[in-house]
Amino acid sequence: MTYQTLLVEQAGAVGLVTLNRPEALNAINTQLIDELNQALDGFERDPAIGCVLVTGSAKAFAAGADVKEMATLCFPGTYLDDFLGRWDRVAQRRKPIIAAVAGHALGGGFELALMCDFIIAADSARFGLPEVKLGVIPGAGGVQRLTRLVGRAKAMDMLLSGRSMDAFEAERCGVVARVVPADELLEEAMDSAQRIAAQSRTAVMMLKECVNRVDEGSLAEGLRFERRMFQAVFATPDQKEGMGAFIDKRKAEFGKA
Numbered sequence: 001m002t003y004q005t006l007l008v009e010q011a012g013a014v015g016l017v018t019l020n021r022p023e024a025l026n027a028i029n030t031q032l033i034d035e036l037n038q039a040l041d042g043f044e045r046d047p048a049i050g051c052v053l054v055t056g057s058a059k060a061f062a063a064g065a066d067v068k069e070m071a072t073l074c075f076p077g078t079y080l081d082d083f084l085g086r087w088d089r090v091a092q093r094r095k096p097i098i099a100a101v102a103g104h105a106l107g108g109g110f111e112l113a114l115m116c117d118f119i120i121a122a123d124s125a126r127f128g129l130p131e132v133k134l135g136v137i138p139g140a141g142g143v144q145r146l147t148r149l150v151g152r153a154k155a156m157d158m159l160l161s162g163r164s165m166d167a168f169e170a171e172r173c174g175v176v177a178r179v180v181p182a183d184e185l186l187e188e189a190m191d192s193a194q195r196i197a198a199q200s201r202t203a204v205m206m207l208k209e210c211v212n213r214v215d216e217g218s219l220a221e222g223l224r225f226e227r228r229m230f231q232a233v234f235a236t237p238d239q240k241e242g243m244g245a246f247i248d249k250r251k252a253e254f255g256k257a
Ligand code: HXC
Pocket: 023, 024, 025, 027, 028, 063, 064, 065, 066, 067, 068, 084, 104, 106, 107, 108, 109, 111, 130, 131, 134, 137, 138, 139, 140
Protein backbone atom coordinates (compact mmCIF):
# COMPACT_ATOMS: atom_id res chain seq x y z
CA MET A 1 0.00 0.00 0.00
CA THR A 2 1.46 3.38 -0.97
CA TYR A 3 0.32 6.60 0.63
CA GLN A 4 0.58 10.16 -0.73
CA THR A 5 0.01 12.02 2.54
CA LEU A 6 1.47 9.67 5.16
CA LEU A 7 4.55 7.63 5.95
CA VAL A 8 3.52 4.31 7.43
CA GLU A 9 6.01 2.01 9.13
CA GLN A 10 6.13 -0.82 11.61
CA ALA A 11 8.64 -0.85 14.47
CA GLY A 12 8.32 -4.19 16.26
CA ALA A 13 4.78 -4.34 17.62
CA VAL A 14 4.18 -0.61 17.06
CA GLY A 15 2.53 0.89 13.98
CA LEU A 16 3.97 4.33 13.21
CA VAL A 17 2.05 6.86 11.10
CA THR A 18 3.75 10.15 10.20
CA LEU A 19 1.49 12.82 8.68
CA ASN A 20 3.34 14.01 5.60
CA ARG A 21 2.05 17.10 3.80
CA PRO A 22 4.98 19.40 4.62
CA GLU A 23 3.93 21.99 2.00
CA ALA A 24 0.72 22.61 3.99
CA LEU A 25 1.99 22.04 7.55
CA ASN A 26 0.17 18.68 7.47
CA ALA A 27 -3.24 20.30 6.97
CA ILE A 28 -5.75 17.46 6.93
CA ASN A 29 -7.58 17.08 3.62
CA THR A 30 -9.97 14.32 2.56
CA GLN A 31 -7.16 12.25 1.11
CA LEU A 32 -5.17 12.40 4.34
CA ILE A 33 -8.06 11.35 6.57
CA ASP A 34 -8.95 8.52 4.14
CA GLU A 35 -5.35 7.31 4.06
CA LEU A 36 -5.09 7.57 7.84
CA ASN A 37 -8.18 5.40 8.20
CA GLN A 38 -6.72 2.86 5.75
CA ALA A 39 -3.45 2.73 7.70
CA LEU A 40 -5.34 2.35 11.00
CA ASP A 41 -7.55 -0.38 9.46
CA GLY A 42 -4.39 -2.29 8.55
CA PHE A 43 -2.90 -1.97 12.04
CA GLU A 44 -6.21 -2.88 13.65
CA ARG A 45 -6.33 -6.12 11.62
CA ASP A 46 -2.66 -7.01 12.08
CA PRO A 47 -2.20 -9.31 15.09
CA ALA A 48 1.49 -8.32 15.28
CA ILE A 49 0.55 -4.71 16.19
CA GLY A 50 -0.23 -3.83 19.81
CA CYS A 51 -0.11 -0.02 19.75
CA VAL A 52 -0.16 2.79 17.18
CA LEU A 53 1.78 6.04 17.24
CA VAL A 54 0.66 9.05 15.17
CA THR A 55 3.04 11.94 14.70
CA GLY A 56 3.76 14.90 12.40
CA SER A 57 6.84 17.02 11.72
CA ALA A 58 8.98 19.15 14.04
CA LYS A 59 7.08 22.24 12.83
CA ALA A 60 3.54 20.89 12.79
CA PHE A 61 1.59 17.90 13.99
CA ALA A 62 -1.17 19.35 11.80
CA ALA A 63 -2.17 23.01 11.31
CA GLY A 64 -5.85 22.18 10.94
CA ALA A 65 -8.30 20.79 8.48
CA ASP A 66 -7.35 21.99 4.98
CA VAL A 67 -8.83 25.48 4.72
CA LYS A 68 -8.22 25.58 0.97
CA GLU A 69 -10.33 22.45 0.54
CA MET A 70 -13.12 23.74 2.82
CA ALA A 71 -13.32 27.35 1.63
CA THR A 72 -15.95 26.78 -1.08
CA LEU A 73 -18.05 24.10 0.64
CA CYS A 74 -21.78 24.71 1.09
CA PHE A 75 -24.20 23.26 3.61
CA PRO A 76 -26.16 20.75 1.46
CA GLY A 77 -22.90 19.21 0.22
CA THR A 78 -21.35 18.91 3.68
CA TYR A 79 -24.56 17.35 4.98
CA LEU A 80 -25.10 14.91 2.11
CA ASP A 81 -21.44 13.78 2.15
CA ASP A 82 -21.49 13.72 5.98
CA PHE A 83 -18.35 15.90 5.92
CA LEU A 84 -16.17 14.99 8.96
CA GLY A 85 -18.13 11.73 9.45
CA ARG A 86 -15.07 9.66 8.57
CA TRP A 87 -12.86 11.55 11.06
CA ASP A 88 -14.76 9.92 13.90
CA ARG A 89 -13.52 6.48 12.84
CA VAL A 90 -10.14 7.40 14.33
CA ALA A 91 -11.77 7.62 17.77
CA GLN A 92 -13.56 4.30 17.31
CA ARG A 93 -10.36 2.22 17.08
CA ARG A 94 -9.93 -0.52 19.65
CA LYS A 95 -6.14 -0.67 19.79
CA PRO A 96 -4.44 2.16 21.69
CA ILE A 97 -3.25 5.19 19.71
CA ILE A 98 -0.71 7.71 21.06
CA ALA A 99 -0.30 11.15 19.47
CA ALA A 100 3.28 12.48 19.57
CA VAL A 101 2.88 16.22 18.97
CA ALA A 102 5.54 18.81 18.09
CA GLY A 103 4.85 22.30 16.72
CA HIS A 104 1.37 23.37 15.69
CA ALA A 105 -1.64 21.22 16.61
CA LEU A 106 -4.42 23.55 15.55
CA GLY A 107 -8.07 23.17 14.64
CA GLY A 108 -8.66 19.76 13.11
CA GLY A 109 -5.04 18.87 13.92
CA PHE A 110 -5.71 19.34 17.64
CA GLU A 111 -9.00 17.49 17.27
CA LEU A 112 -7.18 14.57 15.67
CA ALA A 113 -4.71 14.50 18.58
CA LEU A 114 -7.63 14.59 21.03
CA MET A 115 -9.15 11.52 19.33
CA CYS A 116 -6.02 9.57 20.24
CA ASP A 117 -5.85 7.91 23.66
CA PHE A 118 -3.24 10.30 24.99
CA ILE A 119 -0.85 12.96 23.81
CA ILE A 120 2.87 13.18 24.48
CA ALA A 121 3.97 16.73 23.65
CA ALA A 122 7.31 18.19 22.65
CA ASP A 123 8.15 21.41 24.48
CA SER A 124 7.66 23.12 21.09
CA ALA A 125 4.01 22.05 20.81
CA ARG A 126 1.16 24.56 20.60
CA PHE A 127 -2.48 23.56 20.84
CA GLY A 128 -5.51 25.57 19.83
CA LEU A 129 -8.93 25.60 18.22
CA PRO A 130 -8.76 28.84 16.22
CA GLU A 131 -11.80 28.08 14.04
CA VAL A 132 -13.71 31.10 15.38
CA LYS A 133 -11.16 33.32 13.64
CA LEU A 134 -12.22 31.76 10.33
CA GLY A 135 -15.89 32.33 11.07
CA VAL A 136 -16.55 28.68 11.83
CA ILE A 137 -16.45 26.32 14.80
CA PRO A 138 -14.63 23.03 15.44
CA GLY A 139 -16.63 20.05 14.20
CA ALA A 140 -14.59 16.93 14.81
CA GLY A 141 -15.30 16.62 18.53
CA GLY A 142 -12.88 19.33 19.69
CA VAL A 143 -15.45 21.33 21.66
CA GLN A 144 -16.73 18.27 23.51
CA ARG A 145 -13.34 16.70 24.18
CA LEU A 146 -11.52 19.90 25.15
CA THR A 147 -14.31 20.99 27.52
CA ARG A 148 -14.37 17.59 29.25
CA LEU A 149 -10.61 17.73 29.70
CA VAL A 150 -10.07 21.31 30.86
CA GLY A 151 -13.49 22.39 32.17
CA ARG A 152 -15.86 25.09 31.01
CA ALA A 153 -13.85 28.21 31.92
CA LYS A 154 -10.65 27.39 30.06
CA ALA A 155 -12.53 25.83 27.15
CA MET A 156 -14.57 29.02 26.72
CA ASP A 157 -11.42 31.12 27.08
CA MET A 158 -9.75 29.21 24.25
CA LEU A 159 -12.72 28.57 21.97
CA LEU A 160 -14.25 32.05 22.01
CA SER A 161 -10.94 33.84 21.41
CA GLY A 162 -9.23 31.16 19.32
CA ARG A 163 -6.08 31.49 21.42
CA SER A 164 -3.65 28.62 21.60
CA MET A 165 -1.71 27.27 24.57
CA ASP A 166 1.84 26.04 24.87
CA ALA A 167 2.85 22.52 25.89
CA PHE A 168 3.27 23.41 29.57
CA GLU A 169 -0.16 24.98 29.92
CA ALA A 170 -1.54 21.92 28.10
CA GLU A 171 0.15 19.64 30.62
CA ARG A 172 -1.10 21.69 33.61
CA CYS A 173 -4.70 21.45 32.47
CA GLY A 174 -4.65 17.78 31.58
CA VAL A 175 -4.61 17.98 27.79
CA VAL A 176 -1.30 16.17 27.46
CA ALA A 177 0.09 13.26 29.44
CA ARG A 178 3.62 14.72 29.58
CA VAL A 179 6.03 17.14 27.94
CA VAL A 180 9.46 16.09 26.68
CA PRO A 181 12.31 17.95 24.95
CA ALA A 182 11.53 18.27 21.23
CA ASP A 183 14.53 16.23 20.11
CA GLU A 184 13.49 13.32 22.35
CA LEU A 185 9.81 13.25 21.35
CA LEU A 186 9.83 10.31 18.98
CA GLU A 187 12.11 8.19 21.14
CA GLU A 188 10.01 8.81 24.28
CA ALA A 189 6.72 8.20 22.50
CA MET A 190 8.05 5.06 20.82
CA ASP A 191 9.30 3.78 24.17
CA SER A 192 5.84 4.31 25.65
CA ALA A 193 4.18 2.60 22.66
CA GLN A 194 6.53 -0.40 22.90
CA ARG A 195 5.74 -0.79 26.60
CA ILE A 196 2.00 -0.79 25.89
CA ALA A 197 2.43 -3.22 22.98
CA ALA A 198 4.27 -5.63 25.31
CA GLN A 199 1.32 -5.88 27.71
CA SER A 200 -1.59 -8.28 27.42
CA ARG A 201 -3.58 -7.23 24.30
CA THR A 202 -6.88 -8.14 25.94
CA ALA A 203 -6.10 -6.24 29.14
CA VAL A 204 -4.96 -3.15 27.18
CA MET A 205 -8.03 -3.11 24.93
CA MET A 206 -10.38 -3.69 27.87
CA LEU A 207 -8.71 -0.80 29.70
CA LYS A 208 -9.21 1.49 26.73
CA GLU A 209 -12.89 0.52 26.61
CA CYS A 210 -13.29 1.12 30.36
CA VAL A 211 -11.63 4.56 30.24
CA ASN A 212 -13.79 5.57 27.27
CA ARG A 213 -16.89 4.64 29.29
CA VAL A 214 -16.03 7.46 31.70
CA ASP A 215 -17.15 9.98 29.08
CA GLU A 216 -20.07 8.02 27.74
CA GLY A 217 -22.45 7.41 30.61
CA SER A 218 -23.20 7.67 34.32
CA LEU A 219 -20.74 6.77 37.09
CA ALA A 220 -22.94 3.84 38.18
CA GLU A 221 -22.99 2.44 34.65
CA GLY A 222 -19.24 2.96 34.31
CA LEU A 223 -18.51 1.18 37.60
CA ARG A 224 -20.69 -1.76 36.60
CA PHE A 225 -19.00 -1.99 33.19
CA GLU A 226 -15.53 -1.82 34.72
CA ARG A 227 -16.35 -4.57 37.24
CA ARG A 228 -17.78 -6.81 34.50
CA MET A 229 -14.63 -6.31 32.39
CA PHE A 230 -12.53 -7.13 35.44
CA GLN A 231 -14.46 -10.37 35.93
CA ALA A 232 -14.11 -11.20 32.20
CA VAL A 233 -10.34 -10.83 32.34
CA PHE A 234 -10.19 -14.03 34.40
CA ALA A 235 -11.24 -15.90 31.24
CA THR A 236 -7.95 -14.96 29.52
CA PRO A 237 -4.68 -16.91 29.50
CA ASP A 238 -2.89 -13.58 29.99
CA GLN A 239 -4.39 -13.26 33.47
CA LYS A 240 -3.01 -16.68 34.43
CA GLU A 241 0.37 -15.83 32.92
CA GLY A 242 0.59 -12.32 34.44
CA MET A 243 -0.36 -13.35 37.96
CA GLY A 244 1.58 -16.63 37.73
CA ALA A 245 4.72 -14.76 36.65
CA PHE A 246 4.39 -12.38 39.61
CA ILE A 247 4.13 -15.27 42.05
CA ASP A 248 7.03 -17.12 40.34
CA LYS A 249 9.11 -13.88 40.38
CA ARG A 250 9.70 -13.96 36.59
CA LYS A 251 8.83 -11.63 33.69
CA ALA A 252 5.42 -12.31 32.12
CA GLU A 253 5.27 -13.50 28.50
CA PHE A 254 1.92 -12.49 27.08
CA GLY A 255 0.35 -14.11 24.01
CA LYS A 256 -0.59 -12.16 20.93
CA ALA A 257 -4.29 -13.05 20.93
C1 HXC B 1 -4.49 24.72 4.40
C2 HXC B 1 -2.58 25.50 5.38
C3 HXC B 1 -3.16 25.37 6.67
C4 HXC B 1 -4.48 24.87 6.75
C5 HXC B 1 -1.17 26.15 6.90
N1 HXC B 1 -1.36 25.98 5.58
N2 HXC B 1 -2.26 25.78 7.59
N3 HXC B 1 -3.25 25.17 4.28
N4 HXC B 1 -5.10 24.57 5.59
N5 HXC B 1 -5.11 24.67 7.92
C6 HXC B 1 -0.41 26.29 4.49
C7 HXC B 1 -0.29 27.78 4.25
O1 HXC B 1 -1.34 28.25 3.44
C8 HXC B 1 1.05 27.83 3.55
O2 HXC B 1 0.89 27.44 2.21
C9 HXC B 1 1.84 26.72 4.24
O3 HXC B 1 0.89 25.86 4.85
C10 HXC B 1 2.76 27.26 5.34
O4 HXC B 1 1.97 28.05 6.21
P1 HXC B 1 2.39 29.53 6.69
O5 HXC B 1 1.15 30.20 7.15
O6 HXC B 1 3.18 30.21 5.62
O7 HXC B 1 3.35 29.18 7.92
P2 HXC B 1 3.65 30.07 9.21
O8 HXC B 1 3.81 31.51 8.83
O9 HXC B 1 4.77 29.38 9.91
O10 HXC B 1 2.32 29.99 10.10
C11 HXC B 1 1.95 28.77 10.68
C12 HXC B 1 0.47 28.85 11.18
C13 HXC B 1 -0.44 29.32 10.03
C14 HXC B 1 0.40 29.82 12.35
C15 HXC B 1 0.10 27.44 11.69
O11 HXC B 1 -0.16 28.50 8.86
C16 HXC B 1 -1.89 29.21 10.32
O12 HXC B 1 -2.46 30.03 11.04
N6 HXC B 1 -2.56 28.21 9.72
C17 HXC B 1 -4.02 28.04 9.84
C18 HXC B 1 -4.35 27.52 11.23
C19 HXC B 1 -5.86 27.33 11.36
O13 HXC B 1 -6.63 28.31 11.26
N7 HXC B 1 -6.28 26.11 11.58
C20 HXC B 1 -7.71 25.76 11.70
C21 HXC B 1 -8.25 25.45 10.34
S1 HXC B 1 -9.99 25.21 10.41
P3 HXC B 1 1.38 28.42 1.01
O14 HXC B 1 0.94 27.68 -0.21
O15 HXC B 1 0.73 29.73 1.22
O16 HXC B 1 2.88 28.46 1.19
C22 HXC B 1 -10.18 23.67 10.98
C23 HXC B 1 -11.60 23.24 11.06
C24 HXC B 1 -11.72 21.92 11.67
O17 HXC B 1 -9.27 22.97 11.29
C25 HXC B 1 -13.08 21.41 11.52
C26 HXC B 1 -13.19 19.99 11.93
C27 HXC B 1 -12.15 19.09 11.44
